[in-house]
Amino acid sequence: MEINSIPWAEITIFLPLIIIAATGYYFKNNPPKEINKITGYRTKRSMKSQEAWDFAQVYSSGLLLTWSLAGIVGLALQLYNQKSRSPMTFTLTGIAVLLVIMAGTIYFTEKELKKNFGEN
Numbered sequence: 001m002e003i004n005s006i007p008w009a010e011i012t013i014f015l016p017l018i019i020i021a022a023t024g025y026y027f028k029n030n031p032p033k034e035i036n037k038i039t040g041y042r043t044k045r046s047m048k049s050q051e052a053w054d055f056a057q058v059y060s061s062g063l064l065l066t067w068s069l070a071g072i073v074g075l076a077l078q079l080y081n082q083k084s085r086s087p088m089t090f091t092l093t094g095i096a097v098l099l100v101i102m103a104g105t106i107y108f109t110e111k112e113l114k115k116n117f118g119e120n
Helices: 014-029 050-081 087-117
Strands: none
Touching: 014 050, 014 087, 050 087
16 A cells, blocks of 8 residues: 555544543543642532542543544544545544534533532
C-alpha cells in the first residue's frame, strides 16, 4: 500500500475520539480525589460536595470511554462501508459524533447528579 493511497483526512477524524477514550479510561481509573478547578468533571453541581464530586468523576469518565469507543467503531464501519468516499460527509459525521459525546456526557452526568444528590 502506497502512502498516498491512505485516506489521511478520514483517519485524522479518529484522533480526537482516541484521545477522549484515553482520557475517559485514565480518569475512570484515576479520578481526581479532591474538588479542584483544574482537572476532572467540573460543574457547580459536581463541586457541591465531595460525594457528588467522586460520583461525577467516575460516571462522566465511564460515559466518555464507552461512547468514544462506540464512536470509533461507528466511524470505522462508516469508513469501511462508504461507497462514495466523500471526505466532507465523513468529516461532518465525525464532528457530529464528537458533539454528541461531549453534550451527552454533560447532560447525563448532570441528570444523574440531580437524581442522586438533589437540586441543592
